[in-house]
Structures are given as C-alpha cells and as structure tokens.
Amino acid sequence: MIPHGTLYLLPVPLSEAPEALLTLSPRLxxxxxxxxxxxxxxxxxARRLLKQIDHPLPIAQLTLSPLTRETPTAQLESLLAPLRQGHGLGLLSDAGCPAIADPGARLVNAAHTAGFRVxxxxxxxxxxxxxxxxxxxxQRFTFHGYLPTPEIARNARLVELEKRSRAVQETQAxxxxxxRNEALFASLCRTLHATTQLCVARDLTGPQEWVWTAPVSEWQRHPHPDLHHLPTLFLFLARSSGRGD
Structure with missing residues (x-):
C-alpha cells in the first residue's frame, strides 16, 4: 500500500535496448x-517504458505531466496536485536517476517545501x-553535468577543472x-595534460557498453571507439604536482 502524499523518485533504464529493463529491480x-x-x-x-513493464492500467488512464527546464516555477505547485489529493506521485527522468542532471530536482525541492514525503x-x-x-x-569527486558548448568556453572550463583536480586530487565527471560527444572528446585530448587520467564510459548497461581509463597521451595515440549518438560519461583525474607532471 502506497502512503498518501509521497513523491517517489523512480530510476529508469540508461539504454533503450530491451535487455536494459533487467537493470530495474522487482521492487522498483x-x-x-x-x-x-x-x-x-x-x-x-515514459509511455514507452510503462508499456514495456506491463503497467496494469491502460496508458490512457495514467496521468503523465511533463517537467522540463522551461517549466515555470509557478507551475510546480500544480504538478504536486496528486500529492495534495492523497495520491502517490512518481518522478521519472528520460534516463537513469531523476533529479541528477535533470529538471526533476526542482520538483523534489518543491515537495520538501510543501511538506511531502520524498x-x-x-x-x-x-x-x-x-x-x-x-x-x-x-571518495572525492564532483559531477558537473554539462560543460559549456562553445569551444573556447569549454576549453577554459576544462583547464579550470584540471587545476582543481590536481590541487585536491578530485575526480571530475x-x-x-x-x-556532441566527439567534439567534447577532442577538446579533452587537446586541453588536458598528457598525464591526466581520462575515463570514457560509453552506453553503460547497453549493448555497446565500453569503459576505458588511460592517460591522455595514450588517448591521443590510439583510435577511440565511436561515441556519436551514444550516451557517454567522461571522467578525469589530474596527477598532483608531486607525481611527475
């Protein structure tokens, strides 16, 4: 039995491949x-996922309210209406965990402010x-979401993050x-120090999953796998000044 007035944060598969459904637990x-x-x-x-998991109700009987980065703050209250009516409410991202690099964080904050259980x-x-x-x-890492799109601004941000990584030995993700994966990867190889450890994690849990970590100098010498149109996470850790760079 679902308690009334509860906002549930529901992770979804990272990949659209049918086998990715196996990453969702029976409880979820x-x-x-x-x-x-x-x-x-x-x-x-969301409709496609709910059909795939055999939701017991017809999709037409489900209420799916969109929340994007453009949704006005004033509209968040109306999105919480099911909670006020005593219903449970599920929050979904397009991929992975909601409210992580996703507009759902705004709804979670509004739910806390209104006193609802999350x-x-x-x-x-x-x-x-x-x-x-x-x-x-x-143990020490920071997730930055998206970097600036313009190349000059993106490269400047990478230089800043590499200095931070080197100073406090913190992984940057x-x-x-x-x-735009290929453009970002090219910037990483051009901008980061040769000894900085760079990890590329492509299509995690999907059919083209591939993860590799190596110094930037190695990435520069060898061809990298296709990253175009595949969800990819980039991470790096810069060597401290006392470790040979």
Whole structure:
C-alpha cells in the first residue's frame, strides 16, 4: 500500500535496448505499477517504458505531466496536485536517476517545501556506474553535468577543472548531448595534460557498453571507439604536482 502524499523518485533504464529493463529491480517495477500519476521529462519516452513493464492500467488512464527546464516555477505547485489529493506521485527522468542532471530536482525541492514525503528508489545511475568502473578517485569527486558548448568556453572550463583536480586530487565527471560527444572528446585530448587520467564510459548497461581509463597521451595515440549518438560519461583525474607532471 502506497502512503498518501509521497513523491517517489523512480530510476529508469540508461539504454533503450530491451535487455536494459533487467537493470530495474522487482521492487522498483512494483512501485511503477502501483502508481497512476507521474511527472516525466518526456511523455513519449515514459509511455514507452510503462508499456514495456506491463503497467496494469491502460496508458490512457495514467496521468503523465511533463517537467522540463522551461517549466515555470509557478507551475510546480500544480504538478504536486496528486500529492495534495492523497495520491502517490512518481518522478521519472528520460534516463537513469531523476533529479541528477535533470529538471526533476526542482520538483523534489518543491515537495520538501510543501511538506511531502520524498522517497528515492534504487536503480541505474550512469554517474555511479562510471565512477565505479573508472578506477579514479571515488571518495572525492564532483559531477558537473554539462560543460559549456562553445569551444573556447569549454576549453577554459576544462583547464579550470584540471587545476582543481590536481590541487585536491578530485575526480571530475560530466556528460554531453550524445551528438556532441566527439567534439567534447577532442577538446579533452587537446586541453588536458598528457598525464591526466581520462575515463570514457560509453552506453553503460547497453549493448555497446565500453569503459576505458588511460592517460591522455595514450588517448591521443590510439583510435577511440565511436561515441556519436551514444550516451557517454567522461571522467578525469589530474596527477598532483608531486607525481611527475
């Protein structure tokens, strides 16, 4: 039985491949199937997932309210309406965990402000999976989401983050819109120091999953796998000044 007035944060698969559904636990699938009100990043994507997991209600009977970065703050109150009516409400991102590099964080904050219970469910997270597989510093790390798109601004930000990584031995992690992965990877190889450890984690949990960590100098010498249109997490750790750079 779902307690009234609870916002559930529901992770979704990282990949669109059918086998990615296996990354969702029975507990999480049960939670999806118990709810009929959802706030989602993209309704079309959410409808496809709810059909794949065999939600017991017809999709037409489910309420899928969109939340994007452009959603006005004043509209957040109306998105919480099911909670005020005593219903459970599920929050979904397009991929992975909601509210991580995703507009859902605004709704979570609004729910706390309004006094509603917030329950995070466990599921696939590209940040944690990539950090686990990278072999880089896992105790001190920062996830920056998206870096600036213009090349000059992006390169300047990379220089800043590398200095920070070197100074405090902190892993820096970020993502990019899949069709701009190649441009970001090129900037990393041009901008970072040759000894900086760079990890590329592609299509995590998907059919083209590939994770590799190596010094930037090695990435510069060898061809890298295709990153175009594939969700990718980038991480790096700069050597401290006392370690030979």
């Amino acid at each position: 699938l049960d939670r999806f199937r118990q709810l009929s009100f959802f706030v989602v990043e993209t309704p079309k994507t 329950v995070p469910e466990t599921g696939p997270s590209s940040l944690l999976l990539g950090l686990m597989a990278s072999g880089l510093e896992g 970020f993502i990019e819109t899949p069709y």
